[in-house]
Amino acid sequence: MRRWLGALDHFDVAAPFYDRVIRGQAIDRLRELAGLTTEDWLLDVGGGTGRIAEGLRPYVKGVCVLDRSPGMLREAAIKGELVPCRAGAEALPFAASTFAKIVVVDAFHHIQEQPAAARELLRVLSPGGSLVVEEPDIRRPSVKLVALGEAIALMRSRFLEPSALVQLFAASDVCIRVVEQAPNFWVVVEKSGLGR
Numbered sequence: 001m002r003r004w005l006g007a008l009d010h011f012d013v014a015a016p017f018y019d020r021v022i023r024g025q026a027i028d029r030l031r032e033l034a035g036l037t038t039e040d041w042l043l044d045v046g047g048g049t050g051r052i053a054e055g056l057r058p059y060v061k062g063v064c065v066l067d068r069s070p071g072m073l074r075e076a077a078i079k080g081e082l083v084p085c086r087a088g089a090e091a092l093p094f095a096a097s098t099f100a101k102i103v104v105v106d107a108f109h110h111i112q113e114q115p116a117a118a119r120e121l122l123r124v125l126s127p128g129g130s131l132v133v134e135e136p137d138i139r140r141p142s143v144k145l146v147a148l149g150e151a152i153a154l155m156r157s158r159f160l161e162p163s164a165l166v167q168l169f170a171a172s173d174v175c176i177r178v179v180e181q182a183p184n185f186w187v188v189v190e191k192s193g194l195g196r
């Protein structure tokens with residue numbers, strides 16, 4: 001049972017009913033923090049069913065929803081207008097500096113190789129671009145309960161506190177700030193426009 005649960009992709013199973021169960025989205029906040037414009041393509045990493053991407057779509061030129069779960073991406077494809085891409089965040093299939101805007105919403109704690117994913121996100125972000133990572137704040141009791149539930153379900157989630165997430169993105173050519181509103185926080189990474 002334990003081995004079976006460990007091998008299971010929970011999101012493939014949840015995909016058909018995910019949007020009906022998971023509610024709440026900070027579209028306006030994401031739009032503002034990422035500085036979205038209709039000039040830019042947006043990459044939504046761990047974008048799942050495209051629940052967030054669909055809300056952000058009117059404010060950008062186009063959206064690529066990247067996820068490792070085929071089931072979740074099938075739901076994103078049904079929505080139309082979103083470009084699904086099956087890949088892991090740890091090895092993004094794009095050239096350096098491809099995207100001016102990137103979001104990662106409620107997904108970073110599900111990524112197994114977090115330092116590798118952070119490096120990849122910085123690599124594909126273009127100079128002058130911005131990356132916004134939205135995460136549940138593990139310092140909050142309600143989020144601790146969610147983390148416990150995910151641990152019991154063998155989801156292998158790893159929630160980071162804001163300071164630890166900031167450290168993963170620390171680099172000489174970025175400016176980072178944190179915005180908090182319980183039960184979530186947002187790490188906003190802006191890459192210098194001068195390039196490397």
Ligand SMILES: C[S@@+](CC[C@H](N)C(=O)[O-])C[C@H]1O[C@@H](n2cnc3c(N)ncnc32)[C@H](O)[C@@H]1O
Nearest residue numbers: 011046047048051067068069088089105107110
């Ligand atoms: C809680 S869902 C969030 C989906 C979407 N961002 C939203 O807010 O509706 C987390 C998503 O992250 C994806 N995911 C987990 N690990 C990943 C990885 N290493 N690379 C890409 N996607 C991943 C899962 O398949 C799942 O679709």
